[in-house]
Each structure stands twice: as structure tokens, then as C-alpha cells.
Amino acid sequence: MRERLRIVLTYVTWPALFGSCLILTHVGITSGHPFLYFNFAYICLGSSIFAIERLMPFERRWLENDGQMVPDLGHTILSKLAAQLWVVFMLYGFVHVSSKTGGVFWPSQWPMFFQVLMGLVIAEFGLYWAHRLAHEWPFLWRFHAVHHSVVRLWFFNTGRFHFVDAVVSVTLGQILLLMAGAPESVMLWVGMVTPYIGFLTHCNIEMRFGPISYVFNTPGLHRWHHSREKEEGNKNYGENLMIWDQLFGTFFNPIRKPPVNIGIGDYVPQGLWAQIKSPFVWGRVQSKISADAPDAMNRLAIIDR
Numbered sequence: 537m538r539e540r541l542r543i544v545l546t547y548v549t550w551p552a553l554f555g556s557c558l559i560l561t562h563v564g565i566t567s568g569h570p571f572l573y574f575n576f577a578y579i580c581l582g583s584s585i586f587a588i589e590r591l592m593p594f595e596r597r598w599l600e601n602d603g604q605m606v607p608d609l610g611h612t613i614l615s616k617l618a619a620q621l622w623v624v625f626m627l628y629g630f631v632h633v634s635s636k637t638g639g640v641f642w643p644s645q646w647p648m649f650f651q652v653l654m655g656l657v658i659a660e661f662g663l664y665w666a667h668r669l670a671h672e673w674p675f676l677w678r679f680h681a682v683h684h685s686v687v688r689l690w691f692f693n694t695g696r697f698h699f700v701d702a703v704v705s706v707t708l709g710q711i712l713l714l715m716a717g718a719p720e721s722v723m724l725w726v727g728m729v730t731p732y733i734g735f736l737t738h739c740n741i742e743m744r745f746g747p748i749s750y751v752f753n754t755p756g757l758h759r760w761h762h763s764r765e766k767e768e769g770n771k772n773y774g775e776n777l778m779i780w781d782q783l784f785g786t787f788f789n790p791i792r793k794p795p796v797n798i799g800i801g802d803y804v805p806q807g808l809w810a811q812i813k814s815p816f817v818w819g820r821v822q823s824k825i826s827a828d829a830p831d832a833m834n835r836l837a838i839i840d841r
């Protein structure tokens with residue numbers, strides 16, 4: 537009986553958490569208090585995930601402290617601040633186009649559900665390519681490596697992005713929405729769905745997704761994305777939706793269990809400030825380390841001595 541309940545929970549947790557956030561967002565936007573409701577939903581989602589991670593972890597070892605909570609929090613605050621300032625600058629500095637009704641090309645007469653869906657698909661095209669470039673273009677990888685240097689996945693390191701990485705990604709996602717003439721409400725929806733999905737993709741909860749993974753970015757898919765193996769890690773670039781991974785051939789969802797031993801071969805230092813600096817002095821750090829030891833894990837020990 538207990539086992540059956542556990543299996544049911546593994547199936548319903550993701551839709552229940554995501555669905556509750558969407559309902560709260562809908563109430564917030566229609567009642568004219570979008571940020572109040574968003575923050576409430578975001579805090580409830582974070583604390584629910586924190587509790588469920590302890591009750592139903594995907595990997596028990598990922599509950600152990602990795603000594604990265606200060607950098608995780610620091611990058612989250614810095615990258616959110618930089619991305620939000622940049623969006624405000626783009627919206628009100630450069631263009632000032634986001635209106636209540638949307639631009640002339642935008643299908644404002646469509647039901648809101650389809651407008652939001654269209655907004656998500658358009659923004660995702662930019663987010664997909666920003667993320668794919670961050671993996672495949674060595675210069676951008678230096679910044680994105682900060683995110684992939686984690687050795688465990690849990691909701692707390694969702695926002696661990698170098699601020700330059702965050703600004704590149706938000707720029708590509710937002711510019712396409714602006715060009716499409718998306719109205720304010722669609723921008724709000726896209727801006728709020730993205731952090732909900734982000735929290736969920738990083739969480740350390742044992743869940744099953746079935747067909748959901750073919751549409752949305754789920755923890756099951758994102759754990760493959762954090763694999764040490766390039767053939768597995770350079771896949772599943774979608775931030776919210778998997779549509780562009782499906783179309784461009786980077787969708788990866790095998791039946792076997794995703795890796796638990798995650799991370800990267802490149803060296804990323806342990807401290808917040810050193811991590812912020814590392815992309816700018818990448819060559820120096822990597823060459824010094826690889827001369828000292830060929831193995832990535834040993835590199836950590838040597839540099840931090």
C-alpha cells in the first residue's frame with residue numbers, strides 16, 4: 537500500500553506543484569497583483585521542494601552539503617539582478633514597446649492560453665540557442681561552466697549562473713518576444729513560468745514524468761544535461777519547453793537512470809569571487825591546473841590547497 541502511494545506521488549508531484557503555481561499566477565495577473573502572487577507562489581514552491589527533497593529524494597547523497605551554498609546564493613542574486621536590470625533597460629531604455637495589447641503582428645484576439653503558449657515557444661527559441669551556444673562555443677562555455685560545476689542537483693543551485701551567462705540568455709529570449717510584439721501580460725507569464733520550471737528541473741525529488749518530458753523540461757531530462765559525458769550533457773538545452781530540442785535533434789531521454797556523478801572536466805574554483813573571475817582568466821587557470829594534475833577532481837584539491 538505504502539509502495540503504491542509512493543509510486544502515485546512520483547507521478548503527481550510535478551504536475552501538482554507546477555499546476556498550483558500556474559493557478560496562483562493566473563489569479564495574480566487577472567487581479568492586478570502579479571508580483572505579489574508570483575512571489576507567494578515562488579516561495580511556496582521553493583519550500584515545498586525543500587521539504588519533499590528530504591522525504592522523497594532522487595539521490596540521497598545530493599542532500600549532503602557540497603560547500604557551495606554561499607556561491608550558489610551569490611550567483612542567484614547577482615544573475616537575477618543583472619538579468620532584471622537588463623530587461624528593464626531593454627524595455628524602457630531602448631524600445632518602450634511592450635504594451636497592454638501587443639504589437640500589430642501579435643494575435644491579441646487569441647485566448648490567453650494560446651498567446652502564452654506562443655510566447656513560450658518564441659522565447660524558447662532564443663533560450664535554446666543561448667544555452668546551446670553556451671555549450672558549443674568555448675568562449676561562452678567559460679561562463680556556463682560555473683553552472684555545470686555543481687556535483688549535486690537541488691532546488692537551491694537552480695539560479696547558479698554566472699551573471700554574464702544570465703544576461704546573454706535573457707537577451708536572446710526577450711529580444712524575440714519584443715520583435716514578435718508580445719503584450720505585457722504574455723511577457724509576465726513567460727517571465728513567471730520560467731523560474732517555476734527552473735526550480736522544478738533542478739530539484740532532487742524522485743519523480744516520474746511519462747509524456748510530460750516530451751513537452752516540458754523536467755528534472756529527468758535536466759539530470760542528463762548535467763552528465764559528465766559530453767554525448768549526454770550536450771543535449772536537452774530547452775529551458776521550459778522541449779520543442780526546439782525535438783526539432784534540432786538534441787532531445788535525449790533514454791529509459792536508464794540518469795547519472796548521479798555529475799560535473800565537468802574543466803576546473804572551476806570553489807569561491808564566489810574566484811568563480812566570477814574565472815571566465816576572464818580561464819586559460820591561465822586551466823593551464824596551471826592541467827600542468828599540475830591531469831585529473832579534474834585532483835585539480836580541485838590542488839588549487840584549493
Ligand SMILES: [Zn+2]
Pocket residue numbers: 667671680684761
Ligand atoms: Zn547547460
